Amino acid sequence: MGVGIAVGLSGFAFGVTAAGAGISLAQTCALSLFVFTGASQLALVSALAAGGAPLTAAAGAFFLGFRNAFYGLRLSRLLGLRGGARLAAAHWVIDETSAVALAQRGQHAVRLGFTVTGATLFVLWNLTTLLGALGAEALGDTNAWGLDVAGPAAFLALLAPMVRSGVERATAGLAVVLGLGLLPVLPAGVPVLVAALAAPLVLLVHSRALPGKRAEGDAKSAERAGKRTAKEESR
Incomplete structure (x- = not known):
């Protein structure tokens, strides 16, 4: 749950960054709800904010998100889910849930770590995305706050011990x-x-x-x- 709370709060940075890039509130919330992988989301909006072509920005986001497919191959056997539960769990296969699940021993612990982290992160990420997008105007120049680095920093903190x-x-x-x-x-x-x-x-x-x-x-x-x-x- 600690990982879910810590990383989930960085959804605020995504909301602010997306609003600063000119993305509408509905589009910003839809990205967090349906894409739900912070690195890809931030890569997309950062590329758009820097003047990149939409297709190039989307391609970069896609390739960053493609790594989750490899996590899924590993977690599929460990979680042992079937049917609708397996399909639903696929949406939560991201860096944080994978890192927590893979650190556990035994199928019950793996499922518990994955589910708690995924649920906590999904709720907080979407909530803070909404708050960030709504509060972007109050912050003024969002680039001056450097909030766009919060997501990548959290990603690197999780990745470093695994290298x-x-x-x-x-x-x-x-x-x-x-x-x-x-x-x-x-x-x-x-x-x-x-x-x-x-x-x-x-x-x-x-x-x-x-x-x-x-x-x-x-x-x-x-x-x-x-x-x-x-x-x-x-x-």
Whole structure:
């Protein structure tokens, strides 16, 4: 519930940012209600606010949201839901619910963590989106408040502890370099699309290096085995 409350409150930032980008109240609330994935929502409105083409902005949001499909593949087996419950749960498969669910042990705990986090976050996110959109006028220049970074900051705080292996760190680092490096030279919304290429690029390099590492490991194993055999024979 703590994660749901903490992240749910950042829906206020989305509401303010969307209003500042010229998106209507109805459209802003509809995005939170039906899209319900903060990173994609903020990417969409930020790209539009920066003058990006609607199609490019939507494409960037889509690719950011596509990661939830991979969460769903993992959670599908752990939650063990069927029929309508499974379809309803799919709408709540996002970073926060996945992180909490995957940290649990046992199906009951996984379901409880997923459901409580999802329900808390869904209600608060939509409520604070409405409040943010309604209160945007009272805040004046919304860009001066820097509220648009609240969502990405919360996303990074959840993601950082999950980046453990060398491949994961390399992917994250390359994505940051591509996204920030191309930000000044490409239209709004395009850098995030290019940054998505970090994962396949790193995996390609890693897969090519893997046979060599395996061969080296096999050679060392064979060498150790030979030494053990020589010691046994000398006895």
